[in-house]
Amino acid sequence: MPAFNPLVEKLSPPPVPSVFAWGRAYDGSKGPLIDLSQAVPGYPAHSEMLKLLGETASSTAFTGYGPIEGEAELRSVYAEHASRVYGASLGSDNIHITSGCNQAFVCAAMTVAGPGNTVLMTEPFYFNHETTLAMMGVKTAFVACAAENGFLPDLVSLEAAITPDVRALALVSPNNPTGAIYPPSLLEAIFRLCREKGIWLILDETYRDFMPVAGHAPHNLFSLAGWEETLISLYSFSKSFCIPGHRLGAITAGSSAVEQIAKIMDNLQICAPRAAQAAVAAALPLLADWREENRQEIGRRADALRSVMRGLTDWKLDAIGAYFAFVRHPFAGVGSAQVAEQLARRAGIICIPGAYFGDGQQNYLRFAFANADVPTIGRLKERLQNFFLS
Known part of the structure; x- marks a missing residue:
């Protein structure tokens, strides 16, 4: 078999599909799946x-x-x-x-x-x-x-x-x-x-x-x-x-x-x-007015996530803005991919491991909070509070 381009072959597979696969393994026991993975608008086009x-x-x-x-x-x-x-x-x-x-x-x-x-x-x-x-x-x-x-x-x-x-x-x-x-x-x-x-x-x-x-x-x-x-x-x-x-x-x-x-x-x-x-x-x-309304809605979602994180003892919101929050998980020494996979499979929360954004980001998860409405974001508190690694 002829060789592939080594510059492409050495790359890891696209990360988002693997994260979706973890979500498909969720059994629904905690309620509907909460998707905070890929940055997509959480409301329809006008x-x-x-x-x-x-x-x-x-x-x-x-x-x-x-x-x-x-x-x-x-x-x-x-x-x-x-x-x-x-x-x-x-x-x-x-x-x-x-x-x-x-x-x-x-x-x-x-x-x-x-x-x-x-x-x-x-x-x-x-x-x-x-x-x-x-x-x-x-x-x-x-x-x-x-x-x-x-x-x-x-x-x-x-x-x-x-x-x-x-x-x-x-x-x-x-x-x-x-x-x-x-x-x-x-x-x-x-x-x-x-x-x-x-x-x-x-x-x-x-x-x-x-x-x-x-x-x-x-x-x-x-x-x-x-x-x-x-x-x-x-x-x-x-x-x-x-x-x-x-x-x-x-x-x-x-x-x-x-x-x-x-x-x-x-x-x-x-x-x-x-x-x-x-x-x-x-x-x-x-659609200038509609887009301004959406900007305000994203702001409300950011505020909702801030409120959730203030109510958690061990999870830390280290940065938030526009579409994303960078959240420090409480499991020191555990890789971010392992934490994200278990969050998806057992708590029904899909997010991106911090390690996908650099080797030094193992303590972090990326939450694309713009994907979820305010009530959905509110459901994160109970799920994160009651989440423990198996």
Whole structure:
């Protein structure tokens, strides 16, 4: 039998299916299964969104190939939207539409780094970013983020980790898996460090629409002179519009970077799904109030989880924000995968082991609390209180 690509073969299987398998073994004795695993919206798409998707999907106008960089209307509408969000001046030439934010990261990483180069990441890290780089033959280096610092990176440690072979720093804010939200001042300091060191800053802002306070720009980086030479920002329409199955994301970058990304996208997919692009272009201004209501709902779910965790003695909520909470389990010396598997099988709670986000995260579990409504989150207290490892 011919050999497989060793860069792919050495990777572990995708983690989410294995976690779902644990949940399927649950016998229902504690009540309905509580799914806090994969980050999916815990409520349906708006009826107008579904109507638009149906109309565009049934139109022959979107059955052929489209522009590699994305539909002109969506690029324009999203540029206007992002300009308002960040208080900056962004144009269509700064936008490239992708098939989801994971693909946006693939494109961004391939644009700035190649085999043998290094991309710096924070730990805990988003596992798909790490495996993407591994498949590409790009090395990774990590800067540990401590719970006592809110899982935010330390500038001194970041600077020390930027060695000559580092081509980019990849960050996620609001963070996956911890939920930590990077303050604008910290992001600006990191941006300036990257610019000084001559490396790219790849900033994944998938969960930008679920900040705890509305109307505040996540950062001011797009207003800084020469931002185009340092920053590549990533975004996902999936969570905000509840359409993860339609795979739609966006990259905001300088026009020169967009030109390079188009070369990659042409080989990966040619163009992102066209019907979904047309539907989102129409929905972006129409559903602003609905999306704000969802932001508030996610905030209520975060508050519900905080309340649950305050009532528990041994389980600790070390970080929470946007979609995620990073929860320290009470079983010292026991691997996070073992704890998560037993939680799923015996208590009917599906979550992601901390070890999937870095070897140093064995004491943690990731709860994707946005998946569950407030009453469901309230049921966690009794189940966690009465959970013991067998």
